[in-house]
Amino acid sequence: RSMRAPKDMAAEGIVLQTVDSTNDELFRRNKKTPLPSYSFVAAEKQTAGKGRVGKSFHSPFGTGLYLSVLLKDEVYVRPDLITITAAVAARRAAARQSELPVEIKWVNDLYSAHKKIAGILTEADFSAPSRPVVVGIGINTATSQESFERKQLPRAGSLRGTAVDRNRLAADFLSELHACFLTDPRDILKEYRTHNLVLGRTVRFSEGDIVSTGVAESIDDNGHLIVRAGTRRVTLRAGEVSVEGD
Ligand code: BTN
Numbered sequence: 621r622s623m624r625a626p627k628d629m630a631a632e633g634i635v636l637q638t639v640d641s642t643n644d645e646l647f648r649r650n651k652k653t654p655l656p657s658y659s660f661v662a663a664e665k666q667t668a669g670k671g672r673v674g675k676s677f678h679s680p681f682g683t684g685l686y687l688s689v690l691l692k693d694e695v696y697v698r699p700d701l702i703t704i705t706a707a708v709a710a711r712r713a714a715a716r717q718s719e720l721p722v723e724i725k726w727v728n729d730l731y732s733a734h735k736k737i738a739g740i741l742t743e744a745d746f747s748a749p750s751r752p753v754v755v756g757i758g759i760n761t762a763t764s765q766e767s768f769e770r771k772q773l774p775r776a777g778s779l780r781g782t783a784v785d786r787n788r789l790a791a792d793f794l795s796e797l798h799a800c801f802l803t804d805p806r807d808i809l810k811e812y813r814t815h816n817l818v819l820g821r822t823v824r825f826s827e828g829d830i831v832s833t834g835v836a837e838s839i840d841d842n843g844h845l846i847v848r849a850g851t852r853r854v855t856l857r858a859g860e861v862s863v864e865g866d
Contacts, residue, residue, distance in 0.1 A: 631658035631690075633794075638681075640668040642688035643743055643756040650690055650752055657695045658798060662687040662790060669758065672728075672741055673860075683762035685786045689794065692750040695801050699753065701808070703728045703742045704843045706755045708811050709800045710738060713792035714759060718779050723817040726836070726845050726861060730759070731817055737779055757793065761786055806841070813839050823847060823861040827854070833864065 632655065639645045642661045649655060663686050666679035679686050696702055707728045714730055714737065715722040722732045730738035738759040745752050761784040779789075800808055813819065818836040825832060825847060834849030845856040 631656050631660070633660040633662070636661065636663045638665045638667060639663040641666055641670050641756075642686050643670060643741060643754045644668075646688045646690055646754050647743070647745065647752070651748075654750070655690055657690060657692045658794060659690045660687060660790075660794065670741055670756070671739060677739065677741070677758055679758060683760060685757070685759045685761055685789050687758075687790050687793065688754050688756040689797060691753045691755060691801075694750075696753065698805055699744065699746075699751075701805055701843055702753055702755060703740060704812050705800045705805075705808050706740050706742065706757065706797060708808050708815075709796035710740065710757055710759070710793055711815055712796045713789055714738060714779055716792055717784050717789060722779075722815075724812060724815050725863070726816060726818045726839065727843070727858065732779065755797070759789060761789070809839065809841060809843065812843070818845065818861060818863055822864040824864060825854070825856055825859070825861045836861070 636645070639661070642663050646659070646661045649661065650659070665681040666677070666686050669677035669679035669686065671677040691702065704727070707724050707730070711722050711724055711730055714732075718732055720732050722730055722737070725731050725736070728740040729736050738757060741756045743754050743756070759779065761779055816839065819838065821836055822833055823836050825834070832849050832854075834847035834854060836845055837848050837853070838846045840846055840855070845861065847854045847856060
């Protein structure tokens with residue numbers, strides 16, 4: 621089964637039954653035959669889905685949208701803002717099919733009703749011509765929460781309430797991503813801040829081996845999180861924070 625990418629793009633997309641990782645598959649395909657930006661690979665199931673920081677991403681059949689999109693350097697100006705941009709696009713697409721608000725947890729997780737419903741893994745091959753970047757998104761769309769929750773993290777949630785149309789979710793994500801990359805990055809950052817659930821909250825973060833807490837004050841123009849920890853102001857560039865009392 622194949623699906624068409626948004627109009628006016630010579631991109632190609634494919635939906636596979638099963639694959640190790642849609643991110644890996646898209647890089648492999650692009651290596652074999654260079655593909656245009658916004659080409660995508662989706663799968664019903666992944667056998668070796670990848671999460672951030674080397675974690676695996678549980679990707680069973682029938683409970684999620686697993687989708688990877690290719691971006692080349694004609695699309696992005698700021699490689700460091702690709703994940704932020706993708707999070708904004710994914711939030712818009714998910715919110716359209718959710719009865720509950722969908723928020724972004726810095727850097728790139730989507731949350732609804734205090735639970736993680738989606739994650740994004742951005743990978744780049746800057747040694748290759750046209751500097752291909754693959755943005756991979758996994759959105760849990762299980763209508764029955766339980767089967768997913770038991771196997772996945774205890775805090776995993778899903779877009780629920782209504783039966784989620786994964787084709788629509790995928791198409792919306794692709795067209796929102798396209799729209800977001802045509803938007804001034806300052807406006808993307810503004811929208812990212814508006815829907816972020818960490819600002820004003822006490823967060824726990826680590827600097828090397830030391831774990832500290834502080835109040836998430838702002839997100840700067842580079843997408844970095846500024847945390848006030850006592851008298852210190854710390855700039856977090858990447859990594860994870862946990863929100864206290866959540
Ligand atoms: C995270 O939450 O740590 C990021 C999860 C990213 C999962 C998606 S599913 C589609 C794409 N292919 C992968 O192997 N990972 C991403």
